[in-house]
Amino acid sequence: QSALTxxxxxxxxxxxxxxISCTGTSSDIGVxxxxxxxxxxxxxxxxxxxxxxxxxxSGVPDRFSxxxxxxxxxxxxxxxxxxxxxxxxCSSYAGKNSPYVFGTGTxxxxx
Amino acid sequence: xxxxxxxxxxLVQPTQTLTLTCTFSGFSLTSSxxxxxxxxxPPGEAxxxxxxxxxxxxxxxNPSLKSRLTITKDxxxxxxxxxxxxxxxxxxxxxxxxxxxxxxxxxxxxxxxTLVTVSS
Numbered sequence: 001q002s003a004l005t006x007x008x009x010x011x012x013x014x015x016x017x018x019x020i021s022c023t024g025t026s027s028d029i030g031v032x033x034x035x036x037x038x039x040x041x042x043x044x045x046x047x048x049x050x051x052x053x054x055x056x057x058s059g060v061p062d063r064f065s066x067x068x069x070x071x072x073x074x075x076x077x078x079x080x081x082x083x084x085x086x087x088x089x090c091s092s093y094a095g096k097n098s099p100y101v102f103g104t105g106t107x108x109x110x111x
Numbered sequence: 112x113x114x115x116x117x118x119x120x121x122l123v124q125p126t127q128t129l130t131l132t133c134t135f136s137g138f139s140l141t142s143s144x145x146x147x148x149x150x151x152x153p154p155g156e157a158x159x160x161x162x163x164x165x166x167x168x169x170x171x172x173n174p175s176l177k178s179r180l181t182i183t184k185d186x187x188x189x190x191x192x193x194x195x196x197x198x199x200x201x202x203x204x205x206x207x208x209x210x211x212x213x214x215x216x217x218x219x220x221x222x223x224x225t226l227v228t229v230s231s
């Protein structure tokens with residue numbers, strides 16, 4: 001199972017929006033609605049911010065939203081804040097033998 | 112409140128076997144659906160899923176690492192143990208354990224991670 005493909009970097013000014021894509025295949029994103037997104041600040045553990053394509057865990061601001069079309073999922077961060085500067089990883093279920101396939105990661109910079 | 116914490120050696124010699132322990136609280140690995148997984152991250156690189164064990168003892172391994180891995184659980188101690196044989200420098204990474212509430216569910220709580228360096 002290959003890693004999901006994300007752009008290496010994305011950026012935006014405070015208050016703007018940034019969208020990160022995550023491209024998989026018909027064996028993972030394309031067939032399962034179990035796409036998650038994780039935020040990771042430097043030196044910290046990843047934090048779940050989106051699950052099941054567009055659901056947010058309790059405590060995650062609604063500035064974070066997810067979507068999916070075909071084999072590609074997307075994460076949008078609206079109203080960018082300084083603390084949103086972090087690495088973001090997508091993940092998809094790909095069947096019982098590959099329950100977690102991660103993306104290549106995207107570094108978001110707040111200009 | 113769910114918490115997890117990884118423990119084990121920080122330095123391992125090439126060809127040696129790595130044993131990592133994940134000690135958790137706030138949930139039981141006897142509860143239906145619950146699982147604990149291991150994920151690793153080489154310095155400056157992306158996350159990679161390693162292994163997963165569920166409440167009913169079903170184990171899953173990353174196919175590229177499967178021949179070297181064993182994951183077990185001790186429900187009386189609230190621990191999950193990962194064993195990885197024949198370590199090499201490319202296995203140098205921060206190793207995280209994480210909780211999942213069910214099959215296909217996300218990894219919703221993570222430990223702080225432990226950096227393992229493979230070097231002679």
